[in-house]
Amino acid sequence: MDSGLILSNILNPPILFFFLGMLAVFCKSDLEIPAPLPKLFSLYLLVAIGFKGGYELLESGITQQVAGTLLASIVMASLVPIYTFFILRIRLDPPNAAAIAATYGSISAVTFITASSFLDQLHISYGGYMVAALALMESPAIIIGLILVRIFDAKDDKDDPDHPFAWGEVLREAFLNSSVLLLVGSVIIGMLSGPSGWHKLEPFTQGIFYGVLTFFLMDMGIIAAKRIRDLKKTGLFLIGFSVIVPLLNAVLGIVIAKLLGIGEGNGLLFAVLCASASYIAVPAAMRMTVPEANPSLYVSMALALTFPFNIIVGIPLYLELEKILGL
Amino acid sequence: MDSGLILSNILNPPILFFFLGMLAVFCKSDLEIPAPLPKLFSLYLLVAIGFKGGYELLESGITQQVAGTLLASIVMASLVPIYTFFILRIRLDPPNAAAIAATYGSISAVTFITASSFLDQLHISYGGYMVAALALMESPAIIIGLILVRIFDAKDDKDDPDHPFAWGEVLREAFLNSSVLLLVGSVIIGMLSGPSGWHKLEPFTQGIFYGVLTFFLMDMGIIAAKRIRDLKKTGLFLIGFSVIVPLLNAVLGIVIAKLLGIGEGNGLLFAVLCASASYIAVPAAMRMTVPEANPSLYVSMALALTFPFNIIVGIPLYLELEKILGL
Amino acid sequence: MDSGLILSNILNPPILFFFLGMLAVFCKSDLEIPAPLPKLFSLYLLVAIGFKGGYELLESGITQQVAGTLLASIVMASLVPIYTFFILRIRLDPPNAAAIAATYGSISAVTFITASSFLDQLHISYGGYMVAALALMESPAIIIGLILVRIFDAKDDKDDPDHPFAWGEVLREAFLNSSVLLLVGSVIIGMLSGPSGWHKLEPFTQGIFYGVLTFFLMDMGIIAAKRIRDLKKTGLFLIGFSVIVPLLNAVLGIVIAKLLGIGEGNGLLFAVLCASASYIAVPAAMRMTVPEANPSLYVSMALALTFPFNIIVGIPLYLELEKILGL
Amino acid sequence: MQLTKRVEIIVSSLELEEILEMLDGLKFPGYTVIRDASGKGDRGEFTNDLGREFGNCYILTTCQDVTQLDQLVTLLRPILKRVGGLCLVSDAALVIH
Amino acid sequence: MQLTKRVEIIVSSLELEEILEMLDGLKFPGYTVIRDASGKGDRGEFTNDLGREFGNCYILTTCQDVTQLDQLVTLLRPILKRVGGLCLVSDAALVIH
Amino acid sequence: MQLTKRVEIIVSSLELEEILEMLDGLKFPGYTVIRDASGKGDRGEFTNDLGREFGNCYILTTCQDVTQLDQLVTLLRPILKRVGGLCLVSDAALVIH
Numbered sequence A, B, C: 001m002d003s004g005l006i007l008s009n010i011l012n013p014p015i016l017f018f019f020l021g022m023l024a025v026f027c028k029s030d031l032e033i034p035a036p037l038p039k040l041f042s043l044y045l046l047v048a049i050g051f052k053g054g055y056e057l058l059e060s061g062i063t064q065q066v067a068g069t070l071l072a073s074i075v076m077a078s079l080v081p082i083y084t085f086f087i088l089r090i091r092l093d094p095p096n097a098a099a100i101a102a103t104y105g106s107i108s109a110v111t112f113i114t115a116s117s118f119l120d121q122l123h124i125s126y127g128g129y130m131v132a133a134l135a136l137m138e139s140p141a142i143i144i145g146l147i148l149v150r151i152f153d154a155k156d157d158k159d160d161p162d163h164p165f166a167w168g169e170v171l172r173e174a175f176l177n178s179s180v181l182l183l184v185g186s187v188i189i190g191m192l193s194g195p196s197g198w199h200k201l202e203p204f205t206q207g208i209f210y211g212v213l214t215f216f217l218m219d220m221g222i223i224a225a226k227r228i229r230d231l232k233k234t235g236l237f238l239i240g241f242s243v244i245v246p247l248l249n250a251v252l253g254i255v256i257a258k259l260l261g262i263g264e265g266n267g268l269l270f271a272v273l274c275a276s277a278s279y280i281a282v283p284a285a286m287r288m289t290v291p292e293a294n295p296s297l298y299v300s301m302a303l304a305l306t307f308p309f310n311i312i313v314g315i316p317l318y319l320e321l322e323k324i325l326g327l
Numbered sequence D, E, F: 001m002q003l004t005k006r007v008e009i010i011v012s013s014l015e016l017e018e019i020l021e022m023l024d025g026l027k028f029p030g031y032t033v034i035r036d037a038s039g040k041g042d043r044g045e046f047t048n049d050l051g052r053e054f055g056n057c058y059i060l061t062t063c064q065d066v067t068q069l070d071q072l073v074t075l076l077r078p079i080l081k082r083v084g085g086l087c088l089v090s091d092a093a094l095v096i097h
């Protein structure tokens, strides 16, 4: 493959600062971005991409292609946790298998953002509606994950009178968790406020966007590196899973994108959505609803392996794969 | 009235994000902007409007009209707490009546900022000196509120030897609380640093201003919605007060603005200052100096009713009223 | 000297907000910028100047002049703590003398930034490589300080079997503390990411830079003013030291800059580096490694005296001195 | 001064609302919450570096009545069992005001 | 180890300075403050969502001397009465160093 | 409920890692940390206004075993002596879950 693509991805401030964050942890520096500053960055990034996506969606309108992509997103977000669950069951008990499967069925917004800024750099265009796909792919995995536990976990005391299973709670967690709500809300606000709103917010949502992404990735580097030692407990099976399954999902995504005919840019973003794993929304949901699963497994896999793999190697690799697969 | 004006006010990112914040609370999403991030936004907004006001004041100079407006501001900020105190005494004891009266005598900087960004959008001009009016209207109500308690509250043990009444403390609270100091300081710095300082700060104080306002209003939406359940304990009398008194004060403000002949834009800002109620500076002062009053009354009235009413309906309505009253 | 220069330095938003922060403390206002917001500003400033310096270094290349300046920086950062140690020993015990000497051997990044923004305003140019000098001057003093304690402090139980002296710890503290790492990292990233990275980050690292500096200096004003009362315990000897030694170091710096022939702008920055004292990195290192020294001495000297002196009077004064000394 | 039971509860931020509603329901006189606590226990390490979703909360409350305490412990135990956490009870004297 | 009284005070952020000056005045050996506490009590709910003006503070201090404790309680009680808050006293052993 | 020793440690943020590794090494069952504490003691005032480097941390842990506590105190004392801080031990009952 074209190693120049990987290099041009790496030699960007956001990725370089990601490395700097990791380096700081490895050499035991005291560099940190104390809470709640990372929260500021992540709220900002969600609002900025949601708003931009909504505005662009307003400009382009909802075409058949858009509808097809959104449907495919929901399908992939539901299928991935199911097929990975059975792979994971080879080694793991139902709760852990379901929690990890849900993690990989959902998405990572920062991976998506990094991919779209990579496309910007290469002047490859993509549609604002991909942000809607991002929003739609966050929730299904949470629900599928729970259904899997309910079906396959015999130990789960399904009729515990003290803790009747709260589906309302789960649905709220899936569809109204802060990142889904903020993303969907920003898309809608972007559509409602039109060009005048867009221009007034531009210096904020566009101007400093790349800088905030850079800072946030530095923090992600710190956090990811701190979790790397957890990988020792994870075992080779799950380490392999964290790299191979994203690759597999990316290929699946590329094929689907080809069938939908959505073009190179949108195809890459769709592949990246399929390949990425959630390390905040889904883990938080799993902690509450599948407490028997071990968070240090699914968080550290998604954060310390899949996330760095995707943003460093995956994004340029998937673009190359698109070319090879003739998109 | 022209409902298009209300609509064009609502279809703006700041107001829409305010609704999103409220919605998040109503549907029990976990969306939050953790402390101290909102403080960052509010410090920023005060500095930005103060600095802009000071710079514009330097450009325009202090004319007779300016002096007249500033005088009228002080007069209104002193009269409103007095007349509303007697209305409130119909149902409340002196401490609560005084605390609420002071709250409505003072102002809300965010309401003022939202109004000025509404004017910007309609291309209606206004003077930088209105920021000075904003700064001047924050303090008098605190002092008047305390005087009212001292005069009318028989239970208040005026000669408690352990706690002699600390006027120094009250004056400091009124004139040197952080928002007054920051606002006045920024106005003066805006005047002192002139065009060169202005241009160097412009990308910060102007460029991202609208975006920070948007974020801050999202947080205000969350906070306001959380207080709405407190309104149940408030009773109909105070709920009516929270909407009718602002309206009344706005009309008073419009009439005074007409007499002063300060034009449509300045008139709207003056009306908004009269109509708005303080939910930070004055409540904090009242908590310390009138501890017998119930904060959940005055904070929730100002925050959960008067503030949303003003920014959603009030601002366009007052502009319409200006036209009807022939300004 | 040209008092107009001091005035034009003072009448700038960052310095004026520094005064506002001090004023807030003196009149007991509750103005504060709660943690961790100041950390956000300081991380931002380090990244922004490092990135800019790296990019400019890439443009200019490493010339002989650059190499000479960097060498001189390391020499000064090592000599200053040694000569000041012997001055301080007149009145102080070895641990306190060493800790203060190290503080003055190292540098203050904010003083440097304020000086460079002063140069920008006067349209005097300077090289990006001065940021590399800044980074190099942070560490040596920490090591020299510790060597001085080890040599001169008889009480120091050098062979305490429970606490063998951890040189690894000290070196890490010196070369990998968060500000050195972030600065060096940003310089390298600025060099690696080249013009395309530079342009994409510009609105963030350049556009809002002056505004963030302004906010940060307001916070520094608050913090410095709070430490002023600590100066009472410091005594006249150390108060004199806090003003005279920076002056002396600045003159030394100017002379060296003249010998190196690096021009007016770089000369001023070099003088400011020599004159400034560290109030975070070095004090934190000293707290851990020379716990017998009294932090309220070295922190309050550097923060409440030397820092305000440098940014208010020192910077314009050193520029004047450069002219007088014929640079 | 009045003798009282001092109750400390440490739970995941995600359960905070539930616990506070429980305290309200059991008519506890008041409580204090410190939101940003991190910690380590049987379930591994929890910090708020990824957001408060992964941090813990510290709750301090008091309780004069033994039956009230028993009710709390009865309701709390299954939660602690399910999602982890800690509850410590000690003796203290309350300054009456 | 040395027996000591462990004193916890919870007050509004607005009163923090006053209380700390009081502790200094009474020559308390030291104290620790956690600034961002929220809570609920007789006066309703207090959080820092609107800024620290509405949040509480948690103060921990120790005191070996009974008369010192009495002095503190005497000075503290009227403040707690006026603006609310909580003071708990318990027993602890201090690791001497 | 089970009787336990409740151990509170207050140290400079700079020593936090060291203390937590010590607790891990001594096989303490768990701990809770509140990062942003400020305070005053023999060494003067410490706040996080300049960054966490100058703030304190509050650590809460429990310990059933007297020898474990003794080991902790033995290891902790020289650190407290060198860089300051506080360690308080009190009695509490742990809700078993």
Ligand SMILES: Nc1ncnc2c1ncn2[C@@H]1O[C@H](COP(=O)(O)O)[C@@H](O)[C@H]1O
Binding pocket: D010, D011, D038, D039, D040, D041, D042, D043, D044, D045, D046, D056, D083, D084, D085, D086, F029, F030, F031, F032, F033, F060, F061, F062, F063
């Ligand atoms: N022995 C302990 N002492 C103090 N805090 C503890 C202890 N055990 C657990 N915790 C706290 O409770 C949380 C959940 O504990 P666990 O359920 O054991 O994982 C931890 O993250 C700690 O914050």
Ligand SMILES: Nc1ncnc2c1ncn2[C@@H]1O[C@H](COP(=O)(O)O)[C@@H](O)[C@H]1O
Binding pocket: D029, D030, D031, D032, D033, D060, D061, D062, D063, E010, E011, E038, E039, E040, E041, E042, E043, E044, E045, E046, E056, E083, E084, E085, E086
């Ligand atoms: N029983 C309690 N346990 C713990 N904290 C309390 C208790 N009662 C009151 N507080 C705290 O003290 C503050 C003021 O209480 P109050 O004066 O009762 O409104 C509350 O906001 C709580 O943070």
Ligand SMILES: Nc1ncnc2c1ncn2[C@@H]1O[C@H](COP(=O)(O)O)[C@@H](O)[C@H]1O
Binding pocket: E029, E030, E031, E032, E033, E060, E061, E062, E063, F010, F011, F038, F039, F040, F041, F042, F043, F044, F045, F046, F056, F083, F084, F085, F086
């Ligand atoms: N008596 C005390 N009560 C509570 N906290 C204390 C006490 N003494 C010291 N501290 C805390 O321990 C830190 C270091 O204390 P010191 O070593 O005495 O300077 C202080 O900054 C306080 O946070």
Ligand code: NA
Binding pocket: A080, A103, A104, A105, A106, A107, A249, A273, A274, A275, A276, A277
């Ligand atoms: Na996925």
Ligand code: NA
Binding pocket: B080, B103, B104, B105, B106, B107, B249, B273, B274, B275, B276, B277
């Ligand atoms: Na008003």
Ligand code: NA
Binding pocket: C080, C103, C104, C105, C106, C107, C249, C273, C274, C275, C276, C277
């Ligand atoms: Na220096």
